[in-house]
Amino acid sequence: MMIQETIGMLRPADAGFAEEAQKRLDNLTKPPGSLGRLEEFAKRTAAIRGIAVPAPGRKVIFTFACDHGVADEGVSAYPREVTRQMVLNFLRGGAAINVLARHAGADVVIVDIGVDFDFTPLLAEARYPVPLRIEKIVRGTKNMRRGPAMARREAERSIEVGIALAREYAEKGYTIFGAGEMGIANTTPSSAIAAVLTGRTVPELTGRGTGIDDDALGNKIRVIEESIAINRPDPNDGIDVLSKVGGAEIGGIAGLIIGAAACRVPVVIDGFISTAGALIAHSLAPLTKDYMFAAHTSVETGHRAMLEKIGLSPILDLGMRLGEGTGAALAMQLLDAGLKICREMATFGEAGVSGGGES
Numbered sequence: 001m002m003i004q005e006t007i008g009m010l011r012p013a014d015a016g017f018a019e020e021a022q023k024r025l026d027n028l029t030k031p032p033g034s035l036g037r038l039e040e041f042a043k044r045t046a047a048i049r050g051i052a053v054p055a056p057g058r059k060v061i062f063t064f065a066c067d068h069g070v071a072d073e074g075v076s077a078y079p080r081e082v083t084r085q086m087v088l089n090f091l092r093g094g095a096a097i098n099v100l101a102r103h104a105g106a107d108v109v110i111v112d113i114g115v116d117f118d119f120t121p122l123l124a125e126a127r128y129p130v131p132l133r134i135e136k137i138v139r140g141t142k143n144m145r146r147g148p149a150m151a152r153r154e155a156e157r158s159i160e161v162g163i164a165l166a167r168e169y170a171e172k173g174y175t176i177f178g179a180g181e182m183g184i185a186n187t188t189p190s191s192a193i194a195a196v197l198t199g200r201t202v203p204e205l206t207g208r209g210t211g212i213d214d215d216a217l218g219n220k221i222r223v224i225e226e227s228i229a230i231n232r233p234d235p236n237d238g239i240d241v242l243s244k245v246g247g248a249e250i251g252g253i254a255g256l257i258i259g260a261a262a263c264r265v266p267v268v269i270d271g272f273i274s275t276a277g278a279l280i281a282h283s284l285a286p287l288t289k290d291y292m293f294a295a296h297t298s299v300e301t302g303h304r305a306m307l308e309k310i311g312l313s314p315i316l317d318l319g320m321r322l323g324e325g326t327g328a329a330l331a332m333q334l335l336d337a338g339l340k341i342c343r344e345m346a347t348f349g350e351a352g353v354s355g356g357g358e359s
Helices: 002-008 015-026 039-047 070-074 082-091 096-105 120-125 152-171 187-198 214-229 238-245 249-260 272-284 286-291 303-310 324-345
Strands: 058-066 106-114 133-134 175-184 267-269 292-294
Touching: 002 152, 015 039, 015 120, 015 152, 015 324, 039 082, 039 152, 039 286, 039 324, 058 096, 058 152, 058 249, 058 324, 070 187, 070 214, 082 175, 096 106, 096 286, 106 152, 120 133, 133 214, 152 175, 152 238, 152 249, 175 249, 175 272, 175 324, 187 214, 187 272, 187 292, 187 303, 214 238, 214 272, 238 249, 238 272, 249 267, 249 286, 267 272, 267 324, 272 303, 272 324, 286 292, 292 303
Parallel strands: 058 106, 058 175, 106 133, 175 267, 267 292
Antiparallel strands: none
16 A cells, blocks of 8 residues: 555654754854754754755645535534635635745645535636646545544545655655645544544644634534544544544645655645644654654644644744645745755855854
């Protein structure tokens, strides 16, 4: 099976290249460690890519889109058709992810992995500036409060889509991936995944998503608790968790991360939903942690607990909770900054500056 074969290819990031990058960083015209996490970004990227002094390269953000049957339970402030409408907005280049990706110099690829709509006729009628990949696994998940969200094979196929995209874009020469998503009600399966895989309670991990009121939040918590009780996902089997209380876009992100790790490409995870995908990837293959950067801390309740479970420290904390890959687009610019410091800044010898000591 593609998933197990790809996991079998994973190796830890190369500490030898991290050490080489550290030696150069320590010899640049600055006190050692004085550029803080920018130096960490350069060192980790060197270890991931297997290059002592890597250059910034081509960036791409994948926004996986899926509808969710659990939206029928009143867990979101928006109707399901907003998923379809936002995909069209992405394709026209008018959404936040488009703006921030342009600012970061990143390409955007929209992936229809589970939207309950056929985009094919629209693509035949018009040319859009942003590409859409139709990789549909389901036409929306089933309502997880009444049974599994997906069949196990559907969950596996969603992961395989992400793995295949990672391989394809690595072969095209992209050197960093971002993981984004769109799907009305998808904070609900994300909270369920977080509860199952972190062992924390549903109320601790469940937030307001699109901005629901107190009554709707209480209902959302009950829906998640009942979904977990009905489906009994196995915390020792990430695919079982994904199939029973997850979503196809979450599986796509998990696969993208696994595939990126196999291709030695760093991947920047975005917010709450993207981190649910990262949790699935980490549960299946703990080595994927070496290849992940956490873009930011979402204000969505429970996001920090998910990052702590994986062992990731967020780069930014801007009070964001949009998703789409917006945080990843911003964080990519700081990763590039770290690489440019390591690559372009003069050493003490090159600059004719006496080394050592703080100024």
